[in-house]
Every structure is written in C-alpha cells, then in structure tokens.
Amino acid sequence: GPLLVLSPGNVFYLSGFRGSLGFLLVFPGGKTFFFCDGRYATQSREELAVEAEIVEFEQDAVASICDVFFSSRENLLFVEDVASVGFIRRFEEKKCPVIPCPSPVNALRAVKDEAEIRAIRRAVTVAEEAFRDVLPLIQEGISEHEIAVELEYRMRRRGGEAIAFPTIVASGKRAALPHARPTSARVKKGEWVLVDWGVRVDGYCADLTRVVPVGEVQETPFRKAFAALLEAQAIALELIREGVEAKTVDQKVREVLRKSGFERYFIHSLGHGVGIDVHEEPKLSTQSTAMLHRGMVVTVEPGIYSPEWGGVRLEHMVLVEERSCKVLDTLPETFDEKGGENRA
Template sequence: MQKKALLRKQFKKLKVDGILITDPINVRYLTGFTGSSGFVIISEKHAIFVTDFRYQEQAEQEVKGFKIKIEHTERTREIKNICDVYGIRKPGFEDHHVTYGLYRELIKRKLKLRPVTNVIESLRIVKSAKELSCIKRAVKRAEAAFRKLQPFIRTGTTERKLALKFEELLKLEGCKTLPFGVIVASGEMSALPHAKPTDRKLKKGDLVVFDWGGEYEGYCSDMTRTMLLKGRNISRQKELYYNVLEARKRAVNSVKSGIEASVIDAAARDYIKQQGYGDYFGHGTGHGVGLAVHEKPVVSWRNKELIKENMVFTVEPGIYLPGFGGVRIEDMVAVRKNRAELLTSLPKKLKIIEG
C-alpha cells in the first residue's frame, strides 16, 4: 500500500481531515525531495508538495505523485489557502516540529489544528526492500572507510587527527553527508559514550572507541568498534571487551519478530549485571536507523513495543568505567521472522594494535 494511503487510513483515528508535514526527514520519506525547504499537505483525496522558487526544478525532478506548488506568499497564509482550496478544516500537524510561533500564526488564521505524534515515524519504522538496500550500501561505505583507517591508528597520534582522517575517508567512499561527527575516544575518554575527539595522544594500553556512520541516498548506518593499543597491563581492558562482546552476542541472538524491544535489551543488560558491571551500562541497547541515524524503535528496558519484521536497529551494549576507559561494540541488524540478519561485517574479535 502506498505511503499516502497508509497515512490516510489513520485520519479517522486521529480525528483529522488532512495533515501538514513539515519535518524535513518526513517530507523526504513521503516525497523523495532532498532540498532544504518544503512542506506537504495531504487531504482525503489530494497531496500537495510546497516549496519556494529556488527548488522548483529540483522538485519537478524528484517529487512524484504530488501536486507541486511554489510559495508566492507568507507561509502561514499559503498553508491556510491550501486548506481552504482542498476543504481541510481540521488539519493535523507534527507537534514535535512545528514551532510555537508557527502554531500561533496558524491559529490566528482560524485553522483548527490537531497535534499528531509519530504518525510518519510509525510508517518509517518498517523498512522496504529498497530502503534496506540503501542502508546496506551505507554500511558498506562506512566499513570500507574504517578498514582504510587502520594504518593511521598508532600511539602518538591524536584523537582529533584520527577523526579528521576518518571523515575524509568516509567522504572519499561516497558519503555526501555524515550522520554525526565521528567519535574517536581513547584511554579515560573512552568512558564517555558520546565523547568528542580531543588533542589527547593515543598511549600504550589505551582502549580506543570508534563510533561512526555512513550514508547512501540519505539513508544512514551506525557502528562502533573498540580497539586496544598493546601495553604491559591490559588484562582488565580485555576482560571488559569480552564481557561486552558476549552481551552483544546474546542480544543479537535474542532478536526475532513478535518480542518486546525490552527483551533484547535485557539479554545484554542481564549478562553485564552478572559480570558485576551493571552500574556502568547506562544507555539503551540500541535504536532504529534509517533516514535518521536515531529513530524508532528504541531498544531499551523501558520500551514494550513489539519488534516487527524488516525493522532495522543497532545493538550496542557497553561498559564505561570513569577514569579508566570504556568499551562499546555496535552492529546493525535487520529483523527476520525468527532471527536477526547482521548487516555489519567488521570483525568482532579484539584487535590489539602494536606500536
């Protein structure tokens, strides 16, 4: 069923007779438009894509199945005019994206707005074959760049230099944009799950966490690997690594359609607790990946949402010891009926780097 038809099926439940889509990612999902200025209005029988004159030619090339309209007046007036022309009296709007200022101006124009939450996101959560193909291409680009980074990982170089080189390699692999800034975190900095690269030099015995993503046709990938620089006393670093690796394995093996997301989280979390590190794993086990690098489903102890076939998400347990260092291993999976299809292929065995 077409995306627009699936959306219209929800109108009655949402108590709307049309919907205004302004989130750029959701606009792209519905229309294929890759520009930075545009919105969508869908009624029971019509679908209108609106942009400004700068993107007219681009819209004509990219947007199919929508009436394309070029803005000729102030945006709230344009929205009101379209609603009047197509008989929309109770438009839904994306409450996570419309600003209070825009909402107030639309109310002034006598529109009976109704907030809707996660309507498009609920469609995006299950991937089509085409979307999955794009995600796999994004994974390949990211993995190729990481393999080419290996010769540059050595003692004496800085996190910042490695991150800059890594971003260069990702772009050379064809990534037009990066889903987020590359994370390179070494030594005690690796205990920060979202550390930013610094001028800290890599030292012997350091755990080094690399967290990065690739892109293909707007779709993202996201993965993490942890390496170890050879040193004299590295037994605890190894212990942390193999505990996280086992937690990751248990979580991946638990994936199948029909279970709650929290079951996958528990598979990793319970093992880490058993090893005595439960207090040092504070984030969820994973998150969805698609047009956004962080999207539904959330794989955490809080989420009782049922996992469905063709969802795509990360599995990324970690242990983070303040003042010492941390380990995270992150892979991407696609859900099949009774198993997880592993999308990432980089080795999981601990790599100990000489020199």
C-alpha cells in the first residue's frame, strides 16, 4: 500500500521541499501526491524536485489525504511511526485503514550520495571556521553563554542557514553534563571548556566537539581522561570501514576505556549518523543492529564524565569508506593552554 511520509527530513530527502509543513503520499509504482496548506503552495511549486500532484488543503490535511487514498482503491495506508496518537485517530474516525510503521526512508538516508557528502563537508567547514573565529575569545572571565552566542553568530555569519542543535558549552565541573546548557558561569583559569556545536548548510548538518583548556590545567584526572579518549578515538577510526558491525566499534572503545579505568564514566553511545538531521541512522551503540556501509557519515564521540572533577568529550565526523574511513573535520584534537592549536 501507499506510504504517508510525515517527517520533515524525509519529505526533504524525497522531494526537496524545505518548508515546515508538508506531507508526501507515495503509491506503489511511483504516483506521488504532496499535501500542504496555502502558506506553502508557492514554495512547494518552486522546490519540489519530484513529479508530484500538489494538493492544497485549508484546515483538514487528514480529510484531503483520505480523499486521495479512497479514490485509489488501495486496502491499507502505511504511515510513518512519528505520527502522534491523535493524528492516527483522525484517520480511524474517517474509517481509513492506517498502519503506523518504521519508515523505510530512514535506511535510504543512512547512505549518502556525493552531493550529500559535499553538503556535509560544507557544513563542517562553516562549523570549523566559526570555531576558529571564537577560539581566541575562550579565556578567563568569558561566560559559557557568551561563547555559545558568539559561536552561533559566527556560524550564521559564515553561511550557515541555522544551528544544527542548541550549542553546548560547559566549563569545569559542569562539563560532566553531556548536554549541558550554557549558563552565565564564567570560565576560570585552570579550567577547561567543552564545546559541542553544529550548523546546517544546504539542508545538511555538522556536529563536532572539542575541549579547550584555559591556562594550565592541574587536574590530573582531566589529563588522564583525555589521554584515554585519544586512544579510544584512534581505535575507533582504525575499525570503521564497510562491512563492520556498528556495535563492534562501540564495544572496542569500551574495552579501551575499561583498561584505563574509565569505562563506567562513558555513559552514552559512541556515535550516530549525521545528515539532514543531526541524529539519524546508523547508531554506534552496543544495542545497534546496523552494518556500516560505504557512504555513511557518522560521529565518533567517546566521552568521560565524573561529577567530582568534570568531563571531556572528543567528537569527529567520519565518512565510511570501503577499506577505511575518512575524518571530515580538520580541527586539531587538542589545544594548548593559551587556546592555540596543537598539531601533533
């Protein structure tokens, strides 16, 4: 039966439409309908890159979708399982036989073509240029919030259409929070600042993390933890290639961290796919059933977090190739105490 595509990312992937409200109804054999309200009628005619009949609805999208479905004489309507319970109930009220299902589009999106990889590279470049702009500002006395605002401004100024996610900036002990919100807390000398940032360019995302020391860091666990992260990163990058199970990479990283005594402080999965959305397939986790394929773009982001002294994380973006992988970002992994770049 036909598939109703609801996720904005999947709609963009299949059609090129970049508005915030539009649905695709794709029938077996390729007949496609695009549903939107009057706000997006003109935009859809300009942006749709597929042959689709545009159906403009006034208030009730479900009624319009049902009209097209019933006229097709199909028996079942499959709906992406991102649909809310209320949305599904509206179909049931109209006696439309719907089945929520995992979207097959997600698997298609996991492997990028050359145009998508170029867009991701552009996003990585913008993110890195913006970070280099802000790096000299990461000094004693600046607040986490000010760093985040400056970084987001520079990403937009350099051509980003939007930030990919709310920027994470955490200094000192607050770096133990993997998704810390920037606060008015001011950076102190002898601390380090964890920055996780990303930007969207041409519809595709970048996602990077670096740690910047401010002055000389005396905290011994910080140095030991960061050394362990570097080793874990190196192991992961050696493993990633076509045909490797995603969970194997995560497991090997945990083994490395276990030997250095830090495994219990690694409290999230190793990475995830990046593309139209900042989190997409495949997942690099112990629960993952995915196999890595050439053309996938994934993050590799081991982290160590302790409420007692703080946390560290290092995140690369990686393109899976046939016999190896390619790191797409070029920023150094470490920075000196004055915020300068260390290139070993």
